[in-house]
Amino acid sequence: MIVENAPTILSVKNLTSNVEGTQILKGLNLEIKAGEIHAIMGPNGSGKSTFSKILAGHPDYEVTGGEVIYKGENLLELEADDRATAGVFLAFQYPIEIPGVSNLDFLRVAYNSHRKARGLEELDTFDFEDLVEEKLDVVKMRAEFLNRSVNEGFSGGEKKRNEILQMALLEPTLSILDETDSGLDIDALKIVANGVNQLATEDNCTLMITHYQRLLDYIVPDFVHVMYDGRIITSGDKDLALKLEEQGYDWAIEEFATVGV
Amino acid sequence: MSPETITKQQVSSLTQLLNLREPLATEVTALKTLRDRSEAWVRELAIPTTRDEEWRFTDLSPLLNVEFNTAPSVDVKQSRIETCLLPEAPQSRLVFVNGAYTESLSDVRALPEGVWAGNVSALPPEKQEQLGDYLARHPNHGEVFTALNSASFTDLAIVWVPRGKIVETPLQLMFVASPTDKAMLTQPRCLVVAESNSSLTLVEEYIATTEGCPDSQGVAYFNNAVTEVWLHENADVNHVRLERDNGSAFHIGTTAVTQARDSRYRFHALTLGAQLSRHNIEVHQIGEGTTTTLNGLTLIGKTQTADTHSTVAYNYPNGTANQLHKCIVGDKAHAVFNGRIVVPQAAQMTNASQLNRNLLLSPKARVNTKPQLEIVADNVKCSHGATVSQLEADEVFYLQSRGLDKTTSENLLVDAFAAEILQEVPLESLRKAIAQCVACRVEL
Ligand SMILES: Nc1ncnc2c1ncn2[C@@H]1O[C@H](COP(=O)(O)OP(=O)(O)OP(=O)(O)O)[C@@H](O)[C@H]1O
Ligand SMILES: [Mg+2]
Numbered sequence: 001m002i003v004e005n006a007p008t009i010l011s012v013k014n015l016t017s018n019v020e021g022t023q024i025l026k027g028l029n030l031e032i033k034a035g036e037i038h039a040i041m042g043p044n045g046s047g048k049s050t051f052s053k054i055l056a057g058h059p060d061y062e063v064t065g066g067e068v069i070y071k072g073e074n075l076l077e078l079e080a081d082d083r084a085t086a087g088v089f090l091a092f093q094y095p096i097e098i099p100g101v102s103n104l105d106f107l108r109v110a111y112n113s114h115r116k117a118r119g120l121e122e123l124d125t126f127d128f129e130d131l132v133e134e135k136l137d138v139v140k141m142r143a144e145f146l147n148r149s150v151n152e153g154f155s156g157g158e159k160k161r162n163e164i165l166q167m168a169l170l171e172p173t174l175s176i177l178d179e180t181d182s183g184l185d186i187d188a189l190k191i192v193a194n195g196v197n198q199l200a201t202e203d204n205c206t207l208m209i210t211h212y213q214r215l216l217d218y219i220v221p222d223f224v225h226v227m228y229d230g231r232i233i234t235s236g237d238k239d240l241a242l243k244l245e246e247q248g249y250d251w252a253i254e255e256f257a258t259v260g261v
Numbered sequence: 262m263s264p265e266t267i268t269k270q271q272v273s274s275l276t277q278l279l280n281l282r283e284p285l286a287t288e289v290t291a292l293k294t295l296r297d298r299s300e301a302w303v304r305e306l307a308i309p310t311t312r313d314e315e316w317r318f319t320d321l322s323p324l325l326n327v328e329f330n331t332a333p334s335v336d337v338k339q340s341r342i343e344t345c346l347l348p349e350a351p352q353s354r355l356v357f358v359n360g361a362y363t364e365s366l367s368d369v370r371a372l373p374e375g376v377w378a379g380n381v382s383a384l385p386p387e388k389q390e391q392l393g394d395y396l397a398r399h400p401n402h403g404e405v406f407t408a409l410n411s412a413s414f415t416d417l418a419i420v421w422v423p424r425g426k427i428v429e430t431p432l433q434l435m436f437v438a439s440p441t442d443k444a445m446l447t448q449p450r451c452l453v454v455a456e457s458n459s460s461l462t463l464v465e466e467y468i469a470t471t472e473g474c475p476d477s478q479g480v481a482y483f484n485n486a487v488t489e490v491w492l493h494e495n496a497d498v499n500h501v502r503l504e505r506d507n508g509s510a511f512h513i514g515t516t517a518v519t520q521a522r523d524s525r526y527r528f529h530a531l532t533l534g535a536q537l538s539r540h541n542i543e544v545h546q547i548g549e550g551t552t553t554t555l556n557g558l559t560l561i562g563k564t565q566t567a568d569t570h571s572t573v574a575y576n577y578p579n580g581t582a583n584q585l586h587k588c589i590v591g592d593k594a595h596a597v598f599n600g601r602i603v604v605p606q607a608a609q610m611t612n613a614s615q616l617n618r619n620l621l622l623s624p625k626a627r628v629n630t631k632p633q634l635e636i637v638a639d640n641v642k643c644s645h646g647a648t649v650s651q652l653e654a655d656e657v658f659y660l661q662s663r664g665l666d667k668t669t670s671e672n673l674l675v676d677a678f679a680a681e682i683l684q685e686v687p688l689e690s691l692r693k694a695i696a697q698c699v700a701c702r703v704e705l
Contacts, residue, residue: 056662060654080661096659100677106660109673113664166663
């Protein structure tokens with residue numbers, strides 16, 4: 001929702017970045033205020049996941065220029081774990097499997113790292129289990145998933161739900177959802193979307209990356225941006241997504257090319 | 262050096278080691294015969310070089326550069342070994358210091374009536390005469406270091422569980438090295454006999470009285486250990502072997518297991534210590550329907566070398582073997598694994614799996630791995646494999662992106678790698694102690 005006089009959570013200015021010597025982001029600008037839901041769409045390879053990993057602090061992505069201010073602080077100076085405890089959360093496009101680490105232990109350690117960062121006492125195993133049971137309901141996950149290794153042998157949809165479960169536990173200020181809807185059947189999509197909507201408040205904000213208008217029927221964005229070749233080339237409200245669904249990206253790319261840089 | 266001079270040095274070094282042998286501590290004829298026979302055999306041999314297929318990846322030349330001496334007798338106070346005593350095994354331990362049985366530190370009051378545990382003199386005379394039926398009877402007893410031990414041992418650690426006896430309390434068997442200023446040679450020898458329908462949990466440990474972390478460097482010594490385990494029909498042995506010799510030591514050890522019909526043997530080999538270690542595991546089947554589980558965890562760093570060679574040799578049908586050996590290798594350390602499983606025509610319906618997984622914690626860490634299945638029988642189920650990997654940057658990032666700091670993330674991943682082996686170790690205190698070492702190694 002758009003809230004009047006809401007504080008800016010994320011401000012990205014002229015961000016450029018290289019991956020293994022190739023420039024991927026070429027001057028990206030974006031501003032997100034508290035309460036808002038933004039969607040980024042764009043063709044494959046335009047740099048959407050790269051942008052989300054840079055926000056989360058992946059060490060392989062080198063920022064070569066521009067700035068990222070998160071709640072008034074230079075986000076780029078923080079390690080990935082400090083960004084997480086400061087409230088940045090990335091739901092991965094491809095959540096990885098970690099054999100041998102139990103999902104429950106992982107969730108508890110993650111949750112407690114946030115408590116510790118806030119100067120709060122860590123929750124013991126029993127209290128944590130109560131908390132997590134409650135959160136399972138947000139994504140309609142069965143408790144047996146807690147005793148399995150992190151994401152190991154989970155179906156695509158189960159992995160995405162596990163991401164949203166983590167989000168529900170960690171209660172981030174800035175949630176970045178990288179194609180959380182891809183590969184989900186309609187029932188799973190509704191569950192995930194419902195979870196995300198439950199978690200959205202006036203004080204936090206959400207950045208969704210998606211290829212499909214379908215998701216935006218369930219999570220209605222305040223702003224829609226088109227990303228192409230490492231830049232946001234046009235922005236609008238939710239109707240922009242409908243136009244993209246009908247007409248594709250070509251018109252936006254052409255418009256951008258004629259206006260020039 | 263020409264190949265000839267190398268060979269000369271290999272021969273003379275072995276002779277020097279052989280010449281350190283001291284008289285037997287007992288009068289048992291079978292032992293004397295074995296020693297003499299083995300001495301003659303060792304005189305025909307030399308210390309292997311890397312041209313020897315069995316030693317291709319492990320270079321023993323550092324061993325040749327040290328002049329070893331006979332082991333001094335040292336009075337070790339109980340307080341020095343206190344931290345290593347297992348709470349699960351109260352009044353159930355045998356302690357040998359520098360190869361000599363140390364009665365004052367041993368305590369076997371928790372063992373049930375009828376179990377013999379101690380040195381040779383713990384055995385009644387008629388059992389002593391049977392020793393010749395058990396010692397150096399496995400097919401590979403002529404291997405140079407095994408034979409050197411057979412020629413030189415002065416006493417034995419004996420654990421003999423009679424027919425039908427169930428030993429509930431684990432038995433801790435400690436071989437303590439207490440080196441003085443000179444490099445010493447110790448040659449512990451251990452015999453475990455589990456008679457039919459008996460059951461035993463054994464924790465065999467090689468440790469040093471070193472200040473601070475047991476793995477830190479100290480005075481060099483050479484531990485040449487041989488343990489023979491016999492499982493009679495339907496016997497059940499759960500065996501942990503922990504090698505924590507000090508960081509300057511050489512450790513060459515053989516665990517030779519003979520399994521009769523329907524017996525079940527579970528082995529947990531935990532290798533942490535020594536600058537250079539070699540562990541030979543031999544399992545031989547003398548009856549059908551045996552079950553063998555071999556778990557192994559090698560945890561090394563600095564410039565350590567740890568070599569594990571295992572052979573599981575089948576001769577009868579319906580056997581099962583499961584082997585999982587993992588190595589965590591840091592710094593400039595070097596791990597070697599060679600696992601043979603031999604299934605001849607006679608061993609139909611054998612079910613065997615073998616997996617060696619290696620985790621490299623540093624760019625200079627090295628691994629050589631060679632799983633070897635030799636299968637002739639046609640009606641069998643066998644699988645094997647080996648992997649070598651590093652900590653996945655994406656796994657670390659995933660954990661960090663959820664708020665775990667880098668060290669915690671890495672620890673969690675290494676713990677997870679080790680946990681698969683440690684969770685099978687039957688003593689909680691040992692599981693915890695080794696998990697602690699895993700965490701400690703990652704931080705280095
Ligand atoms: N680690 C990497 N090494 C080399 N190239 C990379 C790496 N990561 C991304 N790239 C390249 O950067 C470009 C942008 O990739 P990115 O994954 O950000 O695109 P995307 O917009 O998320 O695409 P999709 O819609 O397919 O998910 C691509 O050309 C990709 O090949
Ligand atoms: Mg992507």
